[in-house]
Amino acid sequence: xxxxxxxxxxxxxxxxxxxxxxxxxxxxxxxxxxxxxxxxxxxxxxxxxxxxxxxxxxxxxxxxxxxxxxxxxxxxxxxxxxxxxxxxxxxxxxxxxxxxxxxxxxxxxxxxxxxxxxxxxxxxxxxxxxxxxxxxxxxxxxxxxxxxxxxxxxxxxxxxxxxxxxxxxxxxxxxxxxxxxxxxxxxxxxxxxxxxxxxxxxxxxxxxxxxxxxxxxxxxxxxxxxxxxxxxxxxxxxxxxxxxxxxxxxxxxxxxxxxxxxxxxxxxxxxxxxxxxxxxxxxxxxxxxxxxxxxxxxxxxxxxxxxxxxxxxxxxxxxxxxxxxxxxxxxxxxxxxxxxxxxxxxxxxxxxxxxxxxxxxxxxxxxxxxxxxxxxxxxxxxxxxxxxxxxx
Amino acid sequence: xxxxxxxxxxxxxxxxxxxxxxxxxxxxxxxxxxxxxxxxxxxxxxxxxxxxxxxxxxxxxxxxxxxxxxxxxxxxxxxxxxxxxxxxxxxxxxxxxxxxxxxxxxxxxxxxxxxxxxxxxxxxxxxxxxxxxxxxxxxxxxxxxxxxxxxxxxxxxxxxxxxxxxxxxxxxxxxxxxxxxxxxxxxxxxxxxxxxxxxxxxxxxxxxxxxxxxxxxxxxxxxxxxxxxxxxxxxxxxxxxxxxxxxxxxxxxxxxxxxxxxxxxxxxxxxxxxxxxxxxxxxxxxxxxxxxxxxxxxxxxxxxxxxxxxx
Amino acid sequence: xxxxxxxxxxxxxxxxxxxxxxxxxxxxxxxxxxxxxxxxxxxxxxxxxxxxxxxxxxxxxxxxxxxxxxxxxxxxxxxxxxxxxxxxxx
Numbered sequence: 001x002x003x004x005x006x007x008x009x010x011x012x013x014x015x016x017x018x019x020x021x022x023x024x025x026x027x028x029x030x031x032x033x034x035x036x037x038x039x040x041x042x043x044x045x046x047x048x049x050x051x052x053x054x055x056x057x058x059x060x061x062x063x064x065x066x067x068x069x070x071x072x073x074x075x076x077x078x079x080x081x082x083x084x085x086x087x088x089x090x091x092x093x094x095x096x097x098x099x100x101x102x103x104x105x106x107x108x109x110x111x112x113x114x115x116x117x118x119x120x121x122x123x124x125x126x127x128x129x130x131x132x133x134x135x136x137x138x139x140x141x142x143x144x145x146x147x148x149x150x151x152x153x154x155x156x157x158x159x160x161x162x163x164x165x166x167x168x169x170x171x172x173x174x175x176x177x178x179x180x181x182x183x184x185x186x187x188x189x190x191x192x193x194x195x196x197x198x199x200x201x202x203x204x205x206x207x208x209x210x211x212x213x214x215x216x217x218x219x220x221x222x223x224x225x226x227x228x229x230x231x232x233x234x235x236x237x238x239x240x241x242x243x244x245x246x247x248x249x250x251x252x253x254x255x256x257x258x259x260x261x262x263x264x265x266x267x268x269x270x271x272x273x274x275x276x277x278x279x280x281x282x283x284x285x286x287x288x289x290x291x292x293x294x295x296x297x298x299x300x301x302x303x304x305x306x307x308x309x310x311x312x313x314x315x316x317x318x319x320x321x322x323x324x325x326x327x328x329x330x331x332x333x334x335x336x337x338x339x340x341x342x343x344x345x346x347x348x349x350x351x352x353x354x355x356x357x358x359x360x361x362x363x364x365x366x367x368x369x370x371x372x373x374x375x376x377x378x379x380x381x382x383x384x385x386x387x388x389x390x391x392x
Numbered sequence: 393x394x395x396x397x398x399x400x401x402x403x404x405x406x407x408x409x410x411x412x413x414x415x416x417x418x419x420x421x422x423x424x425x426x427x428x429x430x431x432x433x434x435x436x437x438x439x440x441x442x443x444x445x446x447x448x449x450x451x452x453x454x455x456x457x458x459x460x461x462x463x464x465x466x467x468x469x470x471x472x473x474x475x476x477x478x479x480x481x482x483x484x485x486x487x488x489x490x491x492x493x494x495x496x497x498x499x500x501x502x503x504x505x506x507x508x509x510x511x512x513x514x515x516x517x518x519x520x521x522x523x524x525x526x527x528x529x530x531x532x533x534x535x536x537x538x539x540x541x542x543x544x545x546x547x548x549x550x551x552x553x554x555x556x557x558x559x560x561x562x563x564x565x566x567x568x569x570x571x572x573x574x575x576x577x578x579x580x581x582x583x584x585x586x587x588x589x590x591x592x593x594x595x596x597x598x599x600x601x602x603x604x605x606x607x608x609x610x611x612x613x614x615x616x617x618x619x620x621x622x623x624x625x626x627x628x629x630x631x632x633x634x635x636x637x638x639x640x641x642x643x644x645x646x647x648x649x650x651x652x653x654x655x656x657x658x659x660x661x662x663x664x665x666x667x668x669x670x671x672x673x674x675x676x677x678x679x680x681x682x683x684x685x686x687x688x689x690x691x692x693x694x695x696x697x698x699x700x701x702x703x
Numbered sequence: 704x705x706x707x708x709x710x711x712x713x714x715x716x717x718x719x720x721x722x723x724x725x726x727x728x729x730x731x732x733x734x735x736x737x738x739x740x741x742x743x744x745x746x747x748x749x750x751x752x753x754x755x756x757x758x759x760x761x762x763x764x765x766x767x768x769x770x771x772x773x774x775x776x777x778x779x780x781x782x783x784x785x786x787x788x789x790x791x792x793x
Binding site: 290301302303305306308309310311314340341342343344345346347 | 618621627628650653655
Binding site: 082085086088089090096097098099121122124125 | 721724725727728730731732734735736742746
């Protein structure tokens with residue numbers, strides 16, 4: 001579960017645009033080794049944010065570090081985090097009582113001493129996700145080094161250490177067209193590694209081939225059967241199976257935007273501010289970057305207005321607004337912008353439509369089958385009450 | 393649904409709205425494009441608005457223009473006798489006009505906020521006056537204060553004219569009183585512009601900013617991408633707003649927020665200062681027994697964006 | 704052994720959550736502040752104050768709700784459910 005359930009301010013430092021890997025599905029089309037953030041730039045961004053409490057009044061904050069691969073810049077990150085802690089305390093900022101440092105890493109240098117020292121130093125405030133895509137075959141299909149070699153072995157060896165330090169650690173799995181045949185075995189493989197929370201998403205880009213939805217449905221039905229028959233559902237979670245998706249949505253009460261673009265803030269090595277990392281040039285295939293300010297002049301509030309007033313209906317086709325299985329159908333504001341016919345964030349990309357519908361069908365199957373089983377076993381009520389615990 | 397076709401007769405055709413026309417080199421629309429534009433309007437049932445430059449156009453153009461019902465928008469400088477809309481490019485230009493002789497014409501006064509503030513006492517015009525503030529996007533808190541004072545003075549001027557049993561119309565103050573729903577410019581939805589290069593644009597400002605930003609031509613007709621974004625129903629802030637007199641300029645929106653459907657803070661505050669001044673005028677006039685069936689409610693914000701969570 | 708012994712209100716939960724977070728923040732800040740730093744004195748005082756407030760909360764709540772306890776056990780709170788558990792060391 002996301003810390004503070006999406007109510008925290010998310011501030012992302014793009015510390016480097018370099019990465020050891022060249023994943024085939026990576027949306028970062030402009031990775032490079034030259035754009036590394038300086039401490040001075042990070043400091044200016046932090047100073048701006050902390051001195052504008054009226055603009056950033058959320059009760060909590062997630063300081064997010066991404067790349068490329070963020071842990072390539074562990075020295076810089078360590079310095080930035082120290083600066084944040086001291087500044088929060090010196091300024092008696094309310095975020096001192098409610099902050100996290102968050103990382104999405106490929107896990108390759110997770111075991112290195114500098115990274116481990118950083119983890120020990122900040123353990124209570126860390127949220128670290130290692131991306132591992134599943135079986136070696138599935139992982140190495142996409143997540144490869146520049147040489148073409150797969151990265152599975154170098155990541156998998158660090159999973160036990162990571163889970164020892166973060167027992168509730170979850171991983172993100174990304175599904176593109178060639179990955180579909182490996183979904184079931186990949187999720188089960190991740191469970192076998194001890195990863196209890198597997199968050200899977202289909203890419204938003206228009207990559208889907210004919211019949212991909214049927215293959216996808218077949219894989220998910222098989223996965224549902226194993227999860228239920230082997231009772232993985234008692235301890236493990238797979239984000240594909242979420243009870244409250246696939247329902248029609250009310251035009252007024254359920255009109256919120258899907259993502260937090262604009263409510264988040266990203267800053268890059270040049271000190272430019274963006275509504276989210278997907279609006280940085282290295283994330284965009286077709287469009288010009290959408291800068292909303294910089295560390296010297298601050299945010300242009302007019303440029304934020306479209307993001308902060310986005311809602312579901314104003315950016316959706318009538319077909320989507322009236323869709324009978326609309327709930328849970330996601331979109332990415334950056335991909336919407338990149339794929340739009342004009343320079344707008346108000347044109348919802350719908351490449352994912354048939355995959356969502358396939359997911360809804362299997363999701364219905366999963367919950368019908370699971371609840372029937374629990375009902376027959378007299379366990380349904382207990383299951384529905386089950387909640388995760390955070391202990392003090 | 394399209395209702396109007398704006399035809400810019402020349403690259404130097406006068407601006408009658410927020411945008412500036414920086415072009416100095418004359419380039420008349422070709423006669424063949426003018427004819428094709430008129431034919432297009434006839435087939436599509438569109439009322440044409442011809443926009444004139446500040447020089448006399450050739451006789452064959454004048455003859456062609458008279459082949460169809462239309463409106464003429466012309467700069468004051470050329471003193472076009474049968475103009476329907478006369479454009480003044482400063483308060484100074486406006487002050488020299490003999491307004492009494494042209495009560496049936498619509499006057500458009502384009503001026504920046506400070507110019508309007510300095511000259512507002514000279515705006516006593518018993519006819520239709522559209523005041524276009526040309527520097528809204530640069531307004532600061534000080535400018536908002538000054539504009540509020542300007543509108544208060546203008547309100548008193550309009551009231552005085554009413555007291556003389558005349559019926560002045562000033563877009564900034566009387567439109568909101570008379571309107572019961574949004575009355576926006578609706579470029580891209582109700583009107584479209586044919587430029588001198590024979591191509592269609594959302595409005596003249598889109599053409600002057602970037603000639604490549606076209607939405608069609610006379611051969612292949614009009615194709616507006618994401619057309620729905622020009623509609624009020626797809627403008628999250630504006631669809632909840634009751635500053636009905638606001639032109640909701642999609643060009644200014646795009647210039648300031650990058651989205652045609654999202655107004656800037658400055659645009660919203662200016663529109664609400666006008667709305668509130670209209671309310672004050674209405675309350676004053678109602679004390680005199682006029683417009684008793686109208687009402688504008690009191691509100692406690694100047695920018696609907698600030699109360700968006702209550703929508 | 705873990706046994707549910709009570710529940711606190713959301714406001715009471717928020718109070719202890721803030722103190723819990725502050726205590727964690729102070730302990731990690733202490734790792735990077737030297738004893739010759741101007742912040743050091745303030746930090747030490749703050750840690751003492753926060754720890755006292757933290758303990759006071761448990762004392763206050765225990766008195767208010769009269770939770771069951773044992774000598775070889777301690778209470779824990781679930782921040783998601785606001786439930787209090789007695790943890791008995793085995």
